[in-house]
Amino acid sequence: MPNTSVVIIGGGISGVAAALNLAQRGVAVDLVEREPRLGGNTLDVCCKAVNGQCQHCGGCLVAERLRAVCAEPLVTVHLSSTITNIQPAGDTFSYQLVTANVKQAKSARAVIAATGFDHIDARTKGPYGYGALSMVITGEDMERRLRAEGQSVYDCAVLRDVAFIQCVGSRDEHANRGWCSQVCCRYAVRLARLLGARSPQTNITIFKMDIQTAGRDSQAFALAQQEGIRFICGLPAVVRRSEKDSAKAALLFDDINTGQFRTNEFDLVVLATGIEPRSDALQLAETLGVERNRFGFLASQDGAALSIPGIFAAGCCQSPRSISESIVHATAAAEACYRYLQEHTQ
Amino acid sequence: MNKTVAVLGGSADAGWVVEELLALSYSVAWVGQEDLPDSPRSDGLRAYPRSRVSAVSGCVGSFRLELSAPPERAVIDAAAIIVAMGNQRLPLGADARIPAHPRVLSTQVLAERLSAPRQISGIAPAQRQHILFALDMLELSGKQAVVETLELALRTHDTWHCEVSVLYRELQVDSDLLESLTRTMREQGIVFHRLQDALPVVDDSGVHVKHADGVLDGDLLVIAPVVRPRSDSAELAGLLRIALGADGYFQQLNVRSYRPGLSNRKGIYLAGRCHLDADDAGARADAAQAAANVAILLGQDHLQPETVIAEVGSTKCIRCLTCIRTCPHAAVELAAYGQVTAAKVVELACFGCGACAANCPVRAITMKGIDVPVWLQEAALV
Amino acid sequence: MNKLVIIGCDRSAGEALRSLQETGYCLPEGVIYQPLPCGGSLDVLHVLRALESGAERVLVLSCYADACRSFNGNTWAEKRTAAAQALLTEAGLGQERITYRQVSPNMSADLGAWIHTLINLEPVEAQDRA
Numbered sequence: 001m002p003n004t005s006v007v008i009i010g011g012g013i014s015g016v017a018a019a020l021n022l023a024q025r026g027v028a029v030d031l032v033e034r035e036p037r038l039g040g041n042t043l044d045v046c047c048k049a050v051n052g053q054c055q056h057c058g059g060c061l062v063a064e065r066l067r068a069v070c071a072e073p074l075v076t077v078h079l080s081s082t083i084t085n086i087q088p089a090g091d092t093f094s095y096q097l098v099t100a101n102v103k104q105a106k107s108a109r110a111v112i113a114a115t116g117f118d119h120i121d122a123r124t125k126g127p128y129g130y131g132a133l134s135m136v137i138t139g140e141d142m143e144r145r146l147r148a149e150g151q152s153v154y155d156c157a158v159l160r161d162v163a164f165i166q167c168v169g170s171r172d173e174h175a176n177r178g179w180c181s182q183v184c185c186r187y188a189v190r191l192a193r194l195l196g197a198r199s200p201q202t203n204i205t206i207f208k209m210d211i212q213t214a215g216r217d218s219q220a221f222a223l224a225q226q227e228g229i230r231f232i233c234g235l236p237a238v239v240r241r242s243e244k245d246s247a248k249a250a251l252l253f254d255d256i257n258t259g260q261f262r263t264n265e266f267d268l269v270v271l272a273t274g275i276e277p278r279s280d281a282l283q284l285a286e287t288l289g290v291e292r293n294r295f296g297f298l299a300s301q302d303g304a305a306l307s308i309p310g311i312f313a314a315g316c317c318q319s320p321r322s323i324s325e326s327i328v329h330a331t332a333a334a335e336a337c338y339r340y341l342q343e344h345t346q
Numbered sequence: 347m348n349k350t351v352a353v354l355g356g357s358a359d360a361g362w363v364v365e366e367l368l369a370l371s372y373s374v375a376w377v378g379q380e381d382l383p384d385s386p387r388s389d390g391l392r393a394y395p396r397s398r399v400s401a402v403s404g405c406v407g408s409f410r411l412e413l414s415a416p417p418e419r420a421v422i423d424a425a426a427i428i429v430a431m432g433n434q435r436l437p438l439g440a441d442a443r444i445p446a447h448p449r450v451l452s453t454q455v456l457a458e459r460l461s462a463p464r465q466i467s468g469i470a471p472a473q474r475q476h477i478l479f480a481l482d483m484l485e486l487s488g489k490q491a492v493v494e495t496l497e498l499a500l501r502t503h504d505t506w507h508c509e510v511s512v513l514y515r516e517l518q519v520d521s522d523l524l525e526s527l528t529r530t531m532r533e534q535g536i537v538f539h540r541l542q543d544a545l546p547v548v549d550d551s552g553v554h555v556k557h558a559d560g561v562l563d564g565d566l567l568v569i570a571p572v573v574r575p576r577s578d579s580a581e582l583a584g585l586l587r588i589a590l591g592a593d594g595y596f597q598q599l600n601v602r603s604y605r606p607g608l609s610n611r612k613g614i615y616l617a618g619r620c621h622l623d624a625d626d627a628g629a630r631a632d633a634a635q636a637a638a639n640v641a642i643l644l645g646q647d648h649l650q651p652e653t654v655i656a657e658v659g660s661t662k663c664i665r666c667l668t669c670i671r672t673c674p675h676a677a678v679e680l681a682a683y684g685q686v687t688a689a690k691v692v693e694l695a696c697f698g699c700g701a702c703a704a705n706c707p708v709r710a711i712t713m714k715g716i717d718v719p720v721w722l723q724e725a726a727l728v
Numbered sequence: 729m730n731k732l733v734i735i736g737c738d739r740s741a742g743e744a745l746r747s748l749q750e751t752g753y754c755l756p757e758g759v760i761y762q763p764l765p766c767g768g769s770l771d772v773l774h775v776l777r778a779l780e781s782g783a784e785r786v787l788v789l790s791c792y793a794d795a796c797r798s799f800n801g802n803t804w805a806e807k808r809t810a811a812a813q814a815l816l817t818e819a820g821l822g823q824e825r826i827t828y829r830q831v832s833p834n835m836s837a838d839l840g841a842w843i844h845t846l847i848n849l850e851p852v853e854a855q856d857r858a
Contacts, residue, residue: 021638021642024645025641025642025645046834046835047792047834047835049792049795049830049832052792052793052830053792053793053794054600054792054793054794054795054832056599056601056604058601058605059832059834060601060743060791060832060833061601062833063743063744063746063747063833064739064743067743067746147834147837148837149837150837150838150841151835152841171519178525178529180519180520180521180525182520182521185520210514210517210518211516212516212519213486213516213518214486214487214488214489214492214518214520215489216593216599216623217599217601217604221516233558256558293522303631319521319522324604324605324606325605327605328606328631328632328635331634331635331638332631332634334638335634335638335641336634339369598794599794600794600795600797600799601794602795602797610798610799654765674798675798697766697798698765699766699768699769699797699801700764700765700766700768701766701801701804703771704769704808705804713765713769716765719762721777721778722774722778
């Protein structure tokens with residue numbers, strides 16, 4: 001398909017996967033990433049293999065795709081770049097590509113939004129003390145350290161009791177975040193197993209609402225139970241500094257087995273924070289006039305096509321997804337985009 | 347190049363794959379053991395209902411499938427194959443822990459009764475009944491089962507205006523659909539209870555299920571379907587020379603191949619619930635992925651081998667078949683080299699992993715396309 | 729003389745090393761990386777050749793189970809490394825010259841740490857046969 005080009009907004013794994021798919025089909029792509037590197041949030045995802053066995057988090061699927069997209073002649077990667085003034089112009093879209101304050105007018109036959117997600121700020125869940133208590137961290141923090149400093153980073157820490165708290169910032173109608181972020185159960189259980197396998201002396205407790213277990217690749221929950229990770233149904237009301245030992249956190253929770261409030265102490269509390277659409281998606285939706293659902297994700301009727309013809313969504317800007325699911329969704333978005341181009345080029 | 351794609355399986359999953367492929371203008375040969383669902387009429391589609399694959403030969407770009415469809419036989423030449431045979435559900439009586447009693451139903455039976463609404467088994471008018479829907483009863487329910495059961499629970503509530511409760515262990519909400527479904531259900535007064543380990547008790551007075559807050563009494567208990575890989579998966583996998591996982595679904599559970607629906611062989615792809623757990627939306631997305639896999643493969647004018655592939659030195663080969671047994675991609679076969687028979691690597695099918703080369707007891711196999719440093723070269727061997 | 733030869737699957741070890749190099753890392757002097765298309769293509773001879781060429785130590789890297797593109801390559805790599813270690817033990821050369829690790833493309837920090845540790849170990853003394 002000569003003389004066609006598609007602009008993909010966002011160079012995380014979804015944008016990269018969509019770009020690769022289109023390029024393999026002969027479509028020229030401008031891939032625009034605001035950061036100086038491709039990869040987005042996946043750059044902080046660590047390997048969670050336990051006892052020599054992969055846990056299917058998909059973190060390892062990224063590197064080869066990032067390299068492949070850079071080597072792809074039909075893909076032009078624009079790093080540290082943003083897009084402004086994007087608007088429909090007849091059968092195409094015109095926009096300005098801004099790289100280091102240099103503006104360039106460009107056009108594209110179709111647009112794929114792949115603006116990804118932000119981690120929900122754990123500080124918005126005040127009672128859990130994130131930011132104020134040093135022993136309270138987020139799953140994102142833990143994952144980033146494991147990736148940057150290696151899997152042994154928590155081995156030497158004296159962690160007798162570790163708690164994970166699920167659904168922080170997610171499934172929370174009071175905060176207008178009623179959605180399930182889909183990834184936090186999986187990463188938390190996998191991280192808990194990794195921690196448990198590396199430090200067998202550590203007792204791990206996971207406070208949860210409902211573990212999202214569906215899927216052939218989600219055996220981690222059953223394995224975690226076998227390995228002695230304790231699951232408690234119900235989320236703690238509050239996390240405080242322990243009065244007995246100021247290095248520890250005290251978690252106050254409702255024990256549904258006894259119906260009583262209980263306090264347990266932990267050396268480390270990991271908040272499994274959810275994910276929300278990036279603010280870029282909001283801007284894009286407003287400029288282009290595409291619809292968003294009530295939680296702010298780009299609304300799509302049929303998987304990837306958005307409310308305006310020629311604009312598609314790939315990955316987490318449309319709904320929370322794991323890495324491998326994002327790759328599949330981005331492929332579907334690229335496929336839908338390719339078909340649109342076929343229909344509109346004759 | 348032949349651009350026919352063979353789609354194997356009569357499931358809804360296969361129907362979506364066929365739709366996707368036709369939209370991409372591929373010729374499709376659709377083979378199913380059962381009657382095939384209605385599909386868009388298209389010149390590109392040849393349907394082979396009530397047919398079994400009896401033999402498969404060739405490789406990516408030129409597979410040949412022989413079908414036995416009594417009384418006639420058919421042959422399909424296809425460039426690629428998509429397996430989309432779906433899964434199967436266990437009958438309710440398959441597990442003795444679920445009491446056999448007229449008050450205990452499968453979702454299918456309830457769905458049938460729902461479309462003929464008057465009375466249920468003479469127990470009481472439907473409106474005054476309390477119907478319990480149990481997810482996760484014997485094992486945690488997958489997405490397909492959860493969506494089907496919750497949609498049925500809501501439909502029952504809407505149709506019969508009866509009391510409906512849902513029992514679960516871990517409620518799946520991790521998709522837009524499930525989230526809005528459970529929200530709607532709660533808004534309509536359907537109550538959710540978390541199951542305890544105890545099994546349901548059924549007697550003439552009703553069904554009784556222990557849950558986290560007490561005991562729930564109802565008139566009927568509807569059990570979410572329990573799905574398993576199809577029993578004929580192994581046979582088809584054998585014919586196609588592709589792997590099954592330890593759990594019986596297609597392909598080992600491997601992070602690099604699982605989601606994209608790749609099999610261990612070039613040109614054979616997997617779609618839908620023969621390899622993953624998904625609701626209809628997920629299976630549709632997977633069908634699009636399978637079609638994209640094919641489109642990427644067949645989008646080129648000629649199929650190209652990988653840059654690194656194995657090559658057999660036919661004069662060194664002792665025909666021990668080790669390479670044929672060990673190749674994870676079924677890419678080695680016996681072939682005639684003039685007068686001699688020896689192992690031969692099918693170039694298009696080779697992934698270039700080198701397992702054959704490392705396993706060959708006489709070092710007859712070398713890897714083409716790799717720079718081997720002097721210190722590693724065979725010539726340096728004593 | 730090489731202190732360390734790394735023989736690894738290019739899809740995991742190679743990706744991890746390249747990611748590390750993108751951050752400015754250079755392999756220390758005396759360390760060389762020999763890519764394999766997959767752990768499954770590791771030959772005991774690869775390991776022995778590396779030692780014969782003068783390497784003090786060999787680090788064999790392959791994928792985790794369920795992460796090998798060719799499904800079982802990592803098990804072959806592990807078995808062949810064990811076989812090479814057995815040969816070294818038999819020869820009284822010390823099997824600790826050969827290290828086997830599983831690695832994933834996003835474990836570049838770990839890879840850097842392993843290399844650092846291995847090149848700073850004392851040389852292996854030849855031992856009497858058991």
